[in-house]
Amino acid sequence: MNFKDKTAIITGASEGVGAAAARIFADAGANLMLVARTKKNLEAIAGDLRNKTRVEIFAMDVSDSGACVDLFKKAHFEYGRVDVLINNAGFHQRGPAEDVDAGDLGRMIDVDLRAPIILTRIAIPYMQEVGGGAIINVGSLAGRTPVPNSATYSAAKSGLRAFTYAMSEELRSSGIKIAIVSAGPVDTGFIMSNIDRVTDLTFSQPVSQADEVAQVILDLCGNRRVEKTLPAISGVLTTLTYLMPWLGRAARPLLERKGARVKKALKKKSADSRSRQG
Numbered sequence: 007m008n009f010k011d012k013t014a015i016i017t018g019a020s021e022g023v024g025a026a027a028a029r030i031f032a033d034a035g036a037n038l039m040l041v042a043r044t045k046k047n048l049e050a051i052a053g054d055l056r057n058k059t060r061v062e063i064f065a066m067d068v069s070d071s072g073a074c075v076d077l078f079k080k081a082h083f084e085y086g087r088v089d090v091l092i093n094n095a096g097f098h099q100r101g102p103a104e105d106v107d108a109g110d111l112g113r114m115i116d117v118d119l120r121a122p123i124i125l126t127r128i129a130i131p132y133m134q135e136v137g138g139g140a141i142i143n144v145g146s147l148a149g150r151t152p153v154p155n156s157a158t159y160s161a162a163k164s165g166l167r168a169f170t171y172a173m174s175e176e177l178r179s180s181g182i183k184i185a186i187v188s189a190g191p192v193d194t195g196f197i198m199s200n201i202d203r204v205t206d207l208t209f210s211q212p213v214s215q216a217d218e219v220a221q222v223i224l225d226l227c228g229n230r231r232v233e234k235t236l237p238a239i240s241g242v243l244t245t246l247t248y249l250m251p252w253l254g255r256a257a258r259p260l261l262e263r264k265g266a267r268v269k270k271a272l273k274k275k276s277a278d279s280r281s282r283q284g
Contacts, residue, residue: 007228015041017041017092017094019038019041019094023094025051025216026217027092028061030224031090031224032055038060039062041064041095087136091126091141092142093125093166097117097118098114115161115162129141140185143169144223147241148160163188170184188234188235189222193213193216198276201273201276205265206261211265214236
Protein backbone atom coordinates (compact mmCIF):
# COMPACT_ATOMS: atom_id res chain seq x y z
CA MET A 7 0.00 0.00 0.00
CA ASN A 8 1.39 3.40 -1.03
CA PHE A 9 1.02 6.37 1.30
CA LYS A 10 3.33 8.71 -0.60
CA ASP A 11 2.61 12.39 0.21
CA LYS A 12 0.00 11.37 2.79
CA THR A 13 0.28 12.21 6.48
CA ALA A 14 -0.04 9.77 9.36
CA ILE A 15 -0.36 10.81 13.01
CA ILE A 16 0.72 8.04 15.39
CA THR A 17 0.26 8.29 19.16
CA GLY A 18 2.42 6.30 21.53
CA ALA A 19 4.99 6.32 18.73
CA SER A 20 8.24 6.19 20.68
CA GLU A 21 8.27 2.45 21.39
CA GLY A 22 6.50 -0.86 20.90
CA VAL A 23 3.60 -1.02 18.45
CA GLY A 24 3.71 2.74 17.85
CA ALA A 25 7.36 2.67 16.81
CA ALA A 26 6.73 -0.38 14.62
CA ALA A 27 3.82 1.44 12.98
CA ALA A 28 6.06 4.46 12.39
CA ARG A 29 8.59 2.27 10.60
CA ILE A 30 6.04 0.50 8.40
CA PHE A 31 4.28 3.73 7.42
CA ALA A 32 7.65 5.33 6.67
CA ASP A 33 8.43 2.39 4.37
CA ALA A 34 5.06 3.01 2.67
CA GLY A 35 6.03 6.64 1.99
CA ALA A 36 3.86 8.48 4.52
CA ASN A 37 4.88 11.74 6.14
CA LEU A 38 4.87 11.16 9.89
CA MET A 39 3.74 13.10 12.94
CA LEU A 40 4.95 11.06 15.91
CA VAL A 41 3.38 11.61 19.32
CA ALA A 42 4.44 10.53 22.81
CA ARG A 43 5.07 12.10 26.19
CA THR A 44 8.88 11.98 26.12
CA LYS A 45 10.59 14.19 23.56
CA LYS A 46 13.93 12.41 23.84
CA ASN A 47 12.40 9.06 22.91
CA LEU A 48 10.55 10.60 19.99
CA GLU A 49 13.73 12.21 18.69
CA ALA A 50 15.43 8.81 18.69
CA ILE A 51 12.82 7.08 16.53
CA ALA A 52 12.47 10.16 14.30
CA GLY A 53 16.23 10.20 13.73
CA ASP A 54 16.09 6.60 12.56
CA LEU A 55 13.36 7.33 10.02
CA ARG A 56 14.30 10.68 8.51
CA ASN A 57 16.39 8.98 5.84
CA LYS A 58 13.14 7.42 4.56
CA THR A 59 10.53 10.17 4.87
CA ARG A 60 9.62 13.47 6.48
CA VAL A 61 9.15 13.14 10.23
CA GLU A 62 7.93 15.66 12.80
CA ILE A 63 7.46 15.02 16.51
CA PHE A 64 5.00 16.37 19.06
CA ALA A 65 5.65 15.64 22.74
CA MET A 66 2.35 15.66 24.61
CA ASP A 67 0.01 13.77 26.91
CA VAL A 68 -2.95 12.51 24.88
CA SER A 69 -5.23 13.11 27.87
CA ASP A 70 -4.68 16.87 27.36
CA SER A 71 -7.56 17.95 25.10
CA GLY A 72 -5.95 21.28 24.25
CA ALA A 73 -2.76 19.57 23.17
CA CYS A 74 -4.83 17.26 20.94
CA VAL A 75 -6.14 20.30 19.07
CA ASP A 76 -2.63 21.73 18.77
CA LEU A 77 -1.34 18.41 17.42
CA PHE A 78 -3.59 18.55 14.38
CA LYS A 79 -2.84 22.21 13.80
CA LYS A 80 0.87 21.39 13.74
CA ALA A 81 0.41 18.40 11.43
CA HIS A 82 -1.64 20.49 9.02
CA PHE A 83 0.88 23.35 9.18
CA GLU A 84 3.82 21.06 8.46
CA TYR A 85 2.26 18.85 5.79
CA GLY A 86 -0.92 20.57 4.61
CA ARG A 87 -3.08 17.51 5.19
CA VAL A 88 -3.98 14.68 7.61
CA ASP A 89 -4.87 11.27 6.14
CA VAL A 90 -4.30 8.69 8.88
CA LEU A 91 -4.73 8.70 12.64
CA ILE A 92 -3.45 5.76 14.69
CA ASN A 93 -4.75 5.85 18.26
CA ASN A 94 -2.10 3.65 19.85
CA ALA A 95 -1.13 5.37 23.12
CA GLY A 96 -2.14 3.27 26.10
CA PHE A 97 -1.95 3.01 29.86
CA HIS A 98 -2.57 -0.05 32.04
CA GLN A 99 -2.26 -0.29 35.80
CA ARG A 100 -2.83 -3.95 36.60
CA GLY A 101 -4.36 -5.52 39.69
CA PRO A 102 -7.71 -5.87 41.47
CA ALA A 103 -9.69 -2.64 41.16
CA GLU A 104 -9.67 -2.02 44.91
CA ASP A 105 -5.86 -2.14 44.92
CA VAL A 106 -5.37 0.34 42.08
CA ASP A 107 -4.96 4.02 42.88
CA ALA A 108 -8.09 6.02 41.99
CA GLY A 109 -6.02 8.38 39.88
CA ASP A 110 -4.67 5.48 37.84
CA LEU A 111 -8.19 4.16 37.30
CA GLY A 112 -9.16 7.53 35.88
CA ARG A 113 -6.01 7.75 33.76
CA MET A 114 -6.81 4.41 32.10
CA ILE A 115 -10.15 5.83 30.99
CA ASP A 116 -8.54 9.11 29.91
CA VAL A 117 -5.74 7.57 27.84
CA ASP A 118 -7.37 4.39 26.55
CA LEU A 119 -10.86 5.70 25.77
CA ARG A 120 -11.38 9.43 26.17
CA ALA A 121 -8.27 10.44 24.20
CA PRO A 122 -9.03 8.30 21.11
CA ILE A 123 -12.59 9.65 21.06
CA ILE A 124 -11.39 13.25 21.20
CA LEU A 125 -8.62 12.71 18.65
CA THR A 126 -11.08 11.01 16.29
CA ARG A 127 -13.47 13.94 16.61
CA ILE A 128 -10.70 16.41 15.78
CA ALA A 129 -9.43 14.30 12.88
CA ILE A 130 -12.71 14.11 10.96
CA PRO A 131 -12.79 17.66 9.50
CA TYR A 132 -9.15 17.41 8.43
CA MET A 133 -9.84 14.14 6.62
CA GLN A 134 -13.02 15.50 5.07
CA GLU A 135 -10.90 18.34 3.68
CA VAL A 136 -8.80 15.88 1.65
CA GLY A 137 -11.71 13.61 0.69
CA GLY A 138 -11.21 10.78 3.15
CA GLY A 139 -8.78 9.00 5.41
CA ALA A 140 -8.35 6.23 7.95
CA ILE A 141 -8.58 6.10 11.74
CA ILE A 142 -7.21 2.94 13.33
CA ASN A 143 -7.70 2.29 17.04
CA VAL A 144 -5.41 -0.10 18.87
CA GLY A 145 -7.66 -2.12 21.13
CA SER A 146 -7.16 -5.38 23.00
CA LEU A 147 -8.65 -8.82 23.44
CA ALA A 148 -9.53 -7.43 26.88
CA GLY A 149 -12.04 -5.24 25.08
CA ARG A 150 -13.80 -8.28 23.63
CA THR A 151 -14.31 -10.21 26.86
CA PRO A 152 -14.04 -9.06 30.50
CA VAL A 153 -10.65 -9.76 32.08
CA PRO A 154 -10.39 -10.07 35.89
CA ASN A 155 -7.68 -7.92 37.49
CA SER A 156 -7.80 -5.66 34.44
CA ALA A 157 -11.38 -4.49 34.93
CA THR A 158 -10.92 -0.80 34.13
CA TYR A 159 -8.56 -1.43 31.23
CA SER A 160 -11.01 -4.01 29.90
CA ALA A 161 -13.85 -1.51 30.26
CA ALA A 162 -11.90 1.19 28.43
CA LYS A 163 -10.95 -1.08 25.55
CA SER A 164 -14.50 -2.42 25.34
CA GLY A 165 -15.73 1.15 25.11
CA LEU A 166 -13.17 1.90 22.40
CA ARG A 167 -14.39 -1.12 20.42
CA ALA A 168 -18.03 -0.02 20.73
CA PHE A 169 -17.05 3.52 19.72
CA THR A 170 -15.24 2.16 16.66
CA TYR A 171 -18.23 0.15 15.48
CA ALA A 172 -20.65 3.03 16.06
CA MET A 173 -18.40 5.50 14.25
CA SER A 174 -18.03 3.04 11.37
CA GLU A 175 -21.74 3.45 10.77
CA GLU A 176 -21.64 7.24 11.22
CA LEU A 177 -18.77 7.57 8.74
CA ARG A 178 -19.98 4.95 6.26
CA SER A 179 -20.59 7.42 3.40
CA SER A 180 -17.86 9.90 4.33
CA GLY A 181 -14.82 8.25 2.76
CA ILE A 182 -13.25 7.95 6.20
CA LYS A 183 -12.41 4.41 7.29
CA ILE A 184 -12.37 3.58 11.00
CA ALA A 185 -11.32 0.22 12.41
CA ILE A 186 -9.81 -1.46 15.45
CA VAL A 187 -7.11 -4.07 15.93
CA SER A 188 -7.82 -6.21 18.99
CA ALA A 189 -4.57 -7.90 19.92
CA GLY A 190 -3.63 -10.28 22.67
CA PRO A 191 -0.27 -10.03 24.44
CA VAL A 192 2.38 -8.29 22.36
CA ASP A 193 6.10 -8.63 22.98
CA THR A 194 6.73 -5.00 23.95
CA GLY A 195 7.67 -3.11 27.09
CA PHE A 196 3.97 -2.41 27.68
CA ILE A 197 3.69 -5.97 29.00
CA MET A 198 7.21 -7.32 29.34
CA SER A 199 8.58 -4.52 31.54
CA ASN A 200 6.09 -5.43 34.28
CA ILE A 201 5.55 -9.09 33.50
CA ASP A 202 5.04 -10.23 37.11
CA ARG A 203 1.87 -8.14 37.37
CA VAL A 204 0.44 -9.46 34.10
CA THR A 205 -2.15 -12.18 34.71
CA ASP A 206 -1.35 -15.75 33.76
CA LEU A 207 -4.63 -15.71 31.84
CA THR A 208 -3.20 -13.06 29.49
CA PHE A 209 -0.29 -15.29 28.51
CA SER A 210 -2.61 -18.19 27.71
CA GLN A 211 -2.99 -16.53 24.31
CA PRO A 212 -0.24 -16.57 21.67
CA VAL A 213 2.20 -13.67 21.97
CA SER A 214 2.36 -11.43 18.90
CA GLN A 215 5.22 -9.21 17.76
CA ALA A 216 4.93 -5.44 17.39
CA ASP A 217 5.69 -5.68 13.66
CA GLU A 218 2.74 -8.04 13.20
CA VAL A 219 0.36 -5.57 14.83
CA ALA A 220 1.80 -2.72 12.77
CA GLN A 221 1.18 -4.66 9.56
CA VAL A 222 -2.45 -5.22 10.58
CA ILE A 223 -2.80 -1.47 11.24
CA LEU A 224 -1.47 -0.69 7.76
CA ASP A 225 -3.75 -3.27 6.14
CA LEU A 226 -6.83 -1.98 7.97
CA CYS A 227 -6.31 1.42 6.36
CA GLY A 228 -7.10 -0.07 2.97
CA ASN A 229 -9.50 -2.96 3.46
CA ARG A 230 -13.17 -3.14 4.47
CA ARG A 231 -12.76 -4.77 7.87
CA VAL A 232 -13.93 -2.94 10.97
CA GLU A 233 -11.99 -5.21 13.32
CA LYS A 234 -9.08 -7.60 13.15
CA THR A 235 -8.18 -9.84 16.10
CA LEU A 236 -4.63 -10.98 16.61
CA PRO A 237 -4.21 -13.89 16.63
CA ALA A 238 -7.42 -14.92 14.88
CA ILE A 239 -8.05 -17.96 17.11
CA SER A 240 -8.09 -15.69 20.16
CA GLY A 241 -10.86 -13.69 18.55
CA VAL A 242 -12.96 -16.84 18.36
CA LEU A 243 -12.18 -17.70 21.99
CA THR A 244 -13.03 -14.23 23.30
CA THR A 245 -16.33 -14.27 21.41
CA LEU A 246 -17.26 -17.60 22.96
CA THR A 247 -16.33 -16.55 26.51
CA TYR A 248 -18.21 -13.26 26.12
CA LEU A 249 -21.36 -14.97 24.92
CA MET A 250 -21.05 -17.83 27.42
CA PRO A 251 -19.37 -16.55 30.62
CA TRP A 252 -19.70 -19.98 32.22
CA LEU A 253 -17.41 -21.35 29.51
CA GLY A 254 -14.77 -18.77 30.37
CA ARG A 255 -14.96 -19.62 34.07
CA ALA A 256 -14.74 -23.35 33.34
CA ALA A 257 -11.74 -22.93 31.03
CA ARG A 258 -9.90 -20.38 33.19
CA PRO A 259 -7.91 -22.83 35.38
CA LEU A 260 -6.58 -24.63 32.31
CA LEU A 261 -5.79 -21.37 30.54
CA GLU A 262 -4.07 -19.95 33.62
CA ARG A 263 -1.85 -23.02 33.93
CA LYS A 264 -0.87 -22.66 30.28
CA GLY A 265 -0.25 -18.94 30.74
CA ALA A 266 1.92 -19.54 33.80
CA ARG A 267 4.16 -21.84 31.76
CA VAL A 268 4.45 -19.27 28.99
CA LYS A 269 5.23 -16.49 31.46
CA LYS A 270 7.94 -18.59 33.10
CA ALA A 271 9.53 -19.27 29.71
CA LEU A 272 9.41 -15.60 28.73
CA LYS A 273 11.03 -14.54 32.01
CA LYS A 274 13.80 -17.09 31.50
CA LYS A 275 14.35 -15.88 27.94
CA SER A 276 14.57 -12.29 29.17
CA ALA A 277 16.99 -13.23 31.96
CA ASP A 278 19.19 -15.18 29.53
CA SER A 279 19.23 -12.19 27.16
CA ARG A 280 20.28 -9.82 29.95
CA SER A 281 22.98 -12.27 31.02
CA ARG A 282 24.43 -12.40 27.49
CA GLN A 283 24.38 -8.61 27.22
CA GLY A 284 26.09 -8.32 30.61
